[in-house]
Amino acid sequence: MTEMLLNTQPNIADPDGFYAELIAAHDGLSDEESQTVNARLILLLANHVGDREVLRAALKAARGD
Amino acid sequence: MIHDRYQLAFKLYPYARSADQDADAPVRHPVVVLGGGPVGIATALDLGLQGIPVVVLDDHEGIGQGSRAICFAKRSLEIAHRYGCGQAMLDKGIIWNLGKVFHDDRKVFEFNLLPEEGHRFPAFINLQQPYFERFLVERVRQAQAEGAPIEIRGRNRVDQVEVSDGGALLTVATPEGPYTIEADWLIGADGASSPLRGMMGLDFDGRVFEDSFLIADIRMVNDDFPTERWFWFEPHFKSGASTLLHRQPDGIWRVDFQIGWDVDRKTELQEENVRARLDAMLGDVEYEIVWTSIYTFQCRRMKKFRHNRVIFAGDAAHQVSPFGARGANSGMQDVDNLGWKLGAVIRGEAPETLLDSYDTERVHGADENILNSTRSTDFITPKSKVSHTFRNAVLDLAETNAFARPLVNSGRLSVPCTYDGSTLNTPDALEGGPARTRPGSPCPDAPVSDGFLLDGLGHGFKLLAVNTEVPQGALPVVSVSTESDPEGALAQRYLGDATTAVYLIRPDQHVAARWSSYDAQAVSEALSRAMGKV
Numbered sequence A: 001m002t003e004m005l006l007n008t009q010p011n012i013a014d015p016d017g018f019y020a021e022l023i024a025a026h027d028g029l030s031d032e033e034s035q036t037v038n039a040r041l042i043l044l045l046a047n048h049v050g051d052r053e054v055l056r057a058a059l060k061a062a063r064g065d
Numbered sequence B: 001m002i003h004d005r006y007q008l009a010f011k012l013y014p015y016a017r018s019a020d021q022d023a024d025a026p027v028r029h030p031v032v033v034l035g036g037g038p039v040g041i042a043t044a045l046d047l048g049l050q051g052i053p054v055v056v057l058d059d060h061e062g063i064g065q066g067s068r069a070i071c072f073a074k075r076s077l078e079i080a081h082r083y084g085c086g087q088a089m090l091d092k093g094i095i096w097n098l099g100k101v102f103h104d105d106r107k108v109f110e111f112n113l114l115p116e117e118g119h120r121f122p123a124f125i126n127l128q129q130p131y132f133e134r135f136l137v138e139r140v141r142q143a144q145a146e147g148a149p150i151e152i153r154g155r156n157r158v159d160q161v162e163v164s165d166g167g168a169l170l171t172v173a174t175p176e177g178p179y180t181i182e183a184d185w186l187i188g189a190d191g192a193s194s195p196l197r198g199m200m201g202l203d204f205d206g207r208v209f210e211d212s213f214l215i216a217d218i219r220m221v222n223d224d225f226p227t228e229r230w231f232w233f234e235p236h237f238k239s240g241a242s243t244l245l246h247r248q249p250d251g252i253w254r255v256d257f258q259i260g261w262d263v264d265r266k267t268e269l270q271e272e273n274v275r276a277r278l279d280a281m282l283g284d285v286e287y288e289i290v291w292t293s294i295y296t297f298q299c300r301r302m303k304k305f306r307h308n309r310v311i312f313a314g315d316a317a318h319q320v321s322p323f324g325a326r327g328a329n330s331g332m333q334d335v336d337n338l339g340w341k342l343g344a345v346i347r348g349e350a351p352e353t354l355l356d357s358y359d360t361e362r363v364h365g366a367d368e369n370i371l372n373s374t375r376s377t378d379f380i381t382p383k384s385k386v387s388h389t390f391r392n393a394v395l396d397l398a399e400t401n402a403f404a405r406p407l408v409n410s411g412r413l414s415v416p417c418t419y420d421g422s423t424l425n426t427p428d429a430l431e432g433g434p435a436r437t438r439p440g441s442p443c444p445d446a447p448v449s450d451g452f453l454l455d456g457l458g459h460g461f462k463l464l465a466v467n468t469e470v471p472q473g474a475l476p477v478v479s480v481s482t483e484s485d486p487e488g489a490l491a492q493r494y495l496g497d498a499t500t501a502v503y504l505i506r507p508d509q510h511v512a513a514r515w516s517s518y519d520a521q522a523v524s525e526a527l528s529r530a531m532g533k534v
């Protein structure tokens, strides 16, 4: 049931463009700085989503469980 | 010989020979409390004020020096007020509302506790633990003068306990040699390292946190720091991985440095080393060091708090990290919960099994406290690299993003727990009633025509009638009307969408049952249930 809440179907317009932006966000950063940016990004997006069920499903999916 | 394990702040119960020491056979007492810390003394007050004879045995002659606890929560003050010493604590304590959180050299944000109006007591006061304990002992003295059968025996160290079905036999060391006494009920309030737990071979499992904290209580010479709670993560002055600054009465400040696990206590506690940390933090400020100590902590609890006629309370039963001030505060809630139940059992009004609800309700409370304080600790002292990265990301974002501020956890302040699911509760029958006063909840205070609501509740069972008539009968009735409260706090806290309400309130001011109107049969059933009879 919870898996249904997490949209795992294509939902991003211009996927290649988004992917390039994501990688570019790390341009010139050390691994450590990239970790920091990733952590902030996760927090910002998690707050935007807000729904705990969706977040829980995403955490599970990300771990590959 | 009995040696002091710590210095005394107040010598309040010097050793005096008791008649029990000259008796031919061990004298039997209804209740013996092992330990005269805040929890033991409060237990004696609760029972003594009910007229139940109680003997407290403590291995010292007074209250320990050094302020361990400094933050006392509203609920502890309400409980103390029920015993008759809450006002003295409030008068001496310091009220604070503003907190500031720093990371490195930046202020991340500040918060205001914004206390809810319409309560006799504030959300928190800061008060040195020795004062808190002294007010309790002074209240004991007053109660004794009024006839309460309480005895505190200083320099009485319990060395041996033999537990049986009917109680316990205690061997007590004194400066004049040992003696034995018997107890129908033995309360283990002998602190985190509880010798009683050890003597009975009972478990105390949980999680050890590999970090130490250096506390310095200091008196500043020119004291112009504001009355606020300041908390630094990774402060630029490098005196600790985190640092807390908080005001106490008498111009004393608590400074708490997180200094890591592998430290040499003796070296760290040398005055010049403590001063080096303080100077880096405070700069050019003159101060006097009043007390220093290093502590480490664990979050753990006993599996069961009740072992037939032996009942554990306070730190002996559960231990939490100091973040969130849940130690002494939760111990006071243990006492609040245990006092009336043990009283009812001893008077023969309730079956002994009522005491099992002390176990389930306070284990529930302890688990909630352990959960909260573990979460705070994990935020303050991240256990892995990724956890550290996320922690700092939260702090980075919190400066400009409101959403990240509630994620910052430098200690969640202690609030009493709701005994959801307790067998003493009667299912909620007040349609539209507020969630915060559902059965199991501690009653929130509210203004009423002649003062505050909680003044009229507690001690025995009470019926609270809101905007409705309830006949005086088996139970005393407290009648209140929302008309006398123009701010609407009473209505908001006790009616919600309902227009009238009847509450059955336990002696510890928790809600046992509620309805929209009075029904003698329903009240009688709920009362039986709350007394553990069904």
Ligand SMILES: Cc1cc2nc3c(=O)[nH]c(=O)nc-3n(C[C@H](O)[C@H](O)[C@H](O)COP(=O)(O)OP(=O)(O)OC[C@H]3O[C@@H](n4cnc5c(N)ncnc54)[C@H](O)[C@@H]3O)c2cc1C
Residues within 6 Å of the ligand: B034, B035, B036, B037, B038, B039, B040, B057, B058, B059, B060, B067, B068, B069, B070, B071, B072, B129, B156, B157, B158, B159, B189, B190, B191, B192, B195, B215, B295, B313, B314, B315, B316, B322, B324, B325, B326, B327, B328, B329, B330, B331
């Ligand atoms: C640094 C620090 C900060 C804290 N801050 C807070 C805070 O802000 N708010 C809060 O609520 N809590 C706080 N706490 C926790 C608080 O101090 C404890 O929870 C509280 O003291 C527990 O009370 P107690 O009565 O259960 O045990 P204790 O205070 O430990 O009392 C036990 C008593 O039993 C006696 N005893 C032990 N063995 C025997 C024996 N064999 N015979 C006779 N007597 C014996 C001891 O001498 C002692 O008097 C803090 C703790 C620390 C270490």
